[in-house]
Amino acid sequence: MPTVTDLLRDGQLVRHHRPCQRVIVEPAVWSAAAQGLSEGSWTLLGLWGEASAVHMALLDEPVGAIGIMSLEGLEGSYPSVAGDHAPASRPERAIHDLFGLEAKDRPDSRPWLDHGRWDLRFPMGARVAPEPKAALYEFLRAEGEGLHQIPVGPVHAGIIEPGHFRFTANGETIVRLEERLGYVHKGIEALMVGASLERAAQLAGRTSGDSTVAYAYAFSRAVEAAAELSIPPRAAWLRALMAEIERLANHLGDIGAICNDAAFSLMHAHCGVLRERVLRATDVAFGHRLMRDCIVPGGVTHNLSPEGVTALRGLIAELRQTFPALIELYDNTASLQDRTVGTGTLKPRLARQYGAGGYVGRASGRAFDARQALRYPPYDSLRFEVPVLTEGDVNARVWIRIREVEQSLALVEQILDQLPDGPVRNEVPDLDEPREGLALVEGFRGDVLVWLRLAENGKIDRCHLRDPSWFQWPLLEAAIEGNIVADFPLCNKSFNCSYSGHDL
Numbered sequence: 001m002p003t004v005t006d007l008l009r010d011g012q013l014v015r016h017h018r019p020c021q022r023v024i025v026e027p028a029v030w031s032a033a034a035q036g037l038s039e040g041s042w043t044l045l046g047l048w049g050e051a052s053a054v055h056m057a058l059l060d061e062p063v064g065a066i067g068i069m070s071l072e073g074l075e076g077s078y079p080s081v082a083g084d085h086a087p088a089s090r091p092e093r094a095i096h097d098l099f100g101l102e103a104k105d106r107p108d109s110r111p112w113l114d115h116g117r118w119d120l121r122f123p124m125g126a127r128v129a130p131e132p133k134a135a136l137y138e139f140l141r142a143e144g145e146g147l148h149q150i151p152v153g154p155v156h157a158g159i160i161e162p163g164h165f166r167f168t169a170n171g172e173t174i175v176r177l178e179e180r181l182g183y184v185h186k187g188i189e190a191l192m193v194g195a196s197l198e199r200a201a202q203l204a205g206r207t208s209g210d211s212t213v214a215y216a217y218a219f220s221r222a223v224e225a226a227a228e229l230s231i232p233p234r235a236a237w238l239r240a241l242m243a244e245i246e247r248l249a250n251h252l253g254d255i256g257a258i259c260n261d262a263a264f265s266l267m268h269a270h271c272g273v274l275r276e277r278v279l280r281a282t283d284v285a286f287g288h289r290l291m292r293d294c295i296v297p298g299g300v301t302h303n304l305s306p307e308g309v310t311a312l313r314g315l316i317a318e319l320r321q322t323f324p325a326l327i328e329l330y331d332n333t334a335s336l337q338d339r340t341v342g343t344g345t346l347k348p349r350l351a352r353q354y355g356a357g358g359y360v361g362r363a364s365g366r367a368f369d370a371r372q373a374l375r376y377p378p379y380d381s382l383r384f385e386v387p388v389l390t391e392g393d394v395n396a397r398v399w400i401r402i403r404e405v406e407q408s409l410a411l412v413e414q415i416l417d418q419l420p421d422g423p424v425r426n427e428v429p430d431l432d433e434p435r436e437g438l439a440l441v442e443g444f445r446g447d448v449l450v451w452l453r454l455a456e457n458g459k460i461d462r463c464h465l466r467d468p469s470w471f472q473w474p475l476l477e478a479a480i481e482g483n484i485v486a487d488f489p490l491c492n493k494s495f496n497c498s499y500s501g502h503d504l
Contacts, residue, residue, distance in 0.1 A: 004042055004060040004067040007033055011069055017436040018225040022055070022068040027079050030071055033058065037085035043355040043368075044471075045440070046449045047081060047091035048464040049099045051125045054078050055464075057438070057449065059355070064373045066440065068451070080106040087354045087471055094504075098189070099125035110138065113182040113503065124190050142168040142176045150485065154183045161499035165488070172484040177477045185503045192452075192463040197223060197428060200460045201296045204450065207465050208501030209290065213239075213246040214443030215465065215501075216295035218450040221376070222463075223297035226437030226454050227428050235299035235424045236377045241415045242291045242300075243442070244408040245312075248319075249278040250444040251401040251408075254496050258398055259330065261490040262339035270326055274319060281315040284308055299425030309416060316409055323409075327402055340395040344491030346479040348390055354475055357446020357468040359400040360495055364392035370442040382414050392479075394494040431458055445469065445498065467501030 011023025025033075033056060037044055045057035045066065053072040059065070071078050080103035081088035092103040093112035100122035114121065116135060121128050139149075147168055154162035162183040168176040188207055192200050204219035205212040217239055224231060256271025279289040285308030286294050294302045330336060346356075348365035356366055369386040371379040387403035389396040431454055438451045446468030453461040476495045480488055 003063065004058050004065050007036070007058070008067045008069065014070070014436065016226075016433065017068070017438075018228060020066040020068065020438055022070060022436065024072050025069045027071065030056070030069060030081075031079045031084075033069060034079070034081040034084040034088075037081065037088075040352065044081075044085060044087055045355070045447075046451065046464065046466040047088050047095070048451070048466070049095035049101050049125075050462055051099060052101075054095060054101060055451070056081065057451065061368060061373070066438065068438065074101060076100070077102040077104050080104055082106050082108070087474070090470060090474065097121075098123060100128075101125065111135075113185050115182055123187065124193075137180060139166045139178050139180075140176065144170065144175065146170050147175060154180075163499050167485060167488070169485055172486065174480050174483055174485060174488070177480045177488075179473055179477060181473065181499060182503050184500045186500070188504050189463060189465065192460045195460045197297050197458060197460070200463060202293060204463075204465060205292055205295075207504070208467060208498040210250055211246070211443045211445065211448065211467075211498065211501060212290050212292045213242045213295060214441055214448045215450070216293070217243060218439045218441035218443075218448045219452070219463070219465070220295050220297045221439035221441060222437040222450040222452050223428065223454070224437070225439060226435040226452065227297075227431065228435075229298065229426060229428055231299045231426055232423045233377075233420045234303075234422045235426075237415055237419050238300045238304060238424060239295055240378050240382070241304070241312075241412060241419075242286065242294060244411045244415070245278060245282055245285075246291065247444040248405060248408045248412075249275050249282070251405050252278065254493070255326075255330075255398060255401050255405075257496075258340070258394065258490065258493050259336060261493050262336055264333060264336045267326065267330060267336075270322075270329075274322065274326075277315055277318060281311040284311040296425070297428050299423075301425070303424050304419070312412065312416060316412055319405075319409060323405065330398070330402075337395065339487070339490060340398060340494075341393060343394045343487050344479045344483060344494060346392040346475055348392060350475055350478055351392070354471045356472055356475055357442075358444065358472075359397050359404065359446075360468075360472050360475065361446065362386065362388050363396035363400045365390040368447070370440045370447045374440060376441070378415070381418070382411055384411055394490055397494040428458065431456055434461065443468065445496070445501075446472070465501075465504070467498050469497035469499075469502040472497045473502060 008023045010029045011025040014022040043059040045059045052074045055070045057068045097114035150167040152165040154164045164180040166178045205216040207215045252275040256268040259267035283289045286302045346364045351361045351364035351366045367388045436453045449466040452463040455461040
């Protein structure tokens, strides 16, 4: 089986791209890569565009190698990847909406981010006037006797992000689910163009609010790769500390919310209290409950004081005392197990095909974790395990979260015990020519990808941010098939995909 490195040999190497290679290829090589994706030779990490170019990031999982191939000088179209590899479909639709580039013979030509409400079409490309009237979105049809449709959203009963779900059901049994997203498109990649590093770091951290650390982390590492900048050791360790705390807060919140959707509000209340404890300790340690704007290119903006160390050690002690009892409560409540075991099962084959990250992938047998696979500092000096299950149901996704909470507690303790002294930030140097960088960082949902190009003046020329939800949302459609409508909130929360991170 060829490797990604073998594939890249057929392209023209782009100078000043770090830490992996980017090559410009011919359409035939691009199509060969798409065929390799369909055969499982490698994993699609990302697919994004520019005004006259498209880029595809590939991961060779066995060796942890990443490569990017590009088609440049395009005149309106390029060979479709989705025709061979279904996970590329939504990125191709987004590329068309933003840049006007058409993937030839793509299986789904419907718009994705563009709902016909923008004041122009192809805002990052040709920028043409919109059509007079927004076209009606056509959901996929399901044929059969006794089928009916149930539209849900985009406005929901809870205080959650907007998204539309179209169910086709036979009685209470779901035959098909189709999502329509894009309602929280913010134009974040367009806002990045021409932005200073300071402003761009702020935008990155606001791509998805519950993952502000992960996005700022990935963005900063991409800038540092492009500029060939090393950061102080203490800054690298503080970044990992923030990432693990963010993981703790979100997993605790999710475990409680999943149980709440199964009508077990007691777990929700207890987990909510623990999540609040995490946020309060974080506020003491880093000056912000969500650690927003604490990670920047060159390091971090907030050092950890002795008071912060005390608050975090107290938090870990409390969680170690109270969390095991909640695990036992979850495991020994028969009515709760009846709702979560065997519900919303995602087959391992689909998890591998879509390169599903985080608890979604690891609950269905895909063991990839960027912290372990890429071993970026300081994770190369820390001891931790990546929990993996194969059942793929709601219960498995809960247990992956539980085990990751345990691992994060151990990681926070290790970081506090080994945290080096010294400065926490280095200045980003002036650039003499354009440079490009890529970073892959493990967030609580999975791997967050950031690719960028810096102009000579040090500002952003182009930045692409890829949320793990791009490859998780389609899997929710597959996992819910055959379940009852009443179990959709439970399945949806067990995935907990980001709307904002996906919609850009």
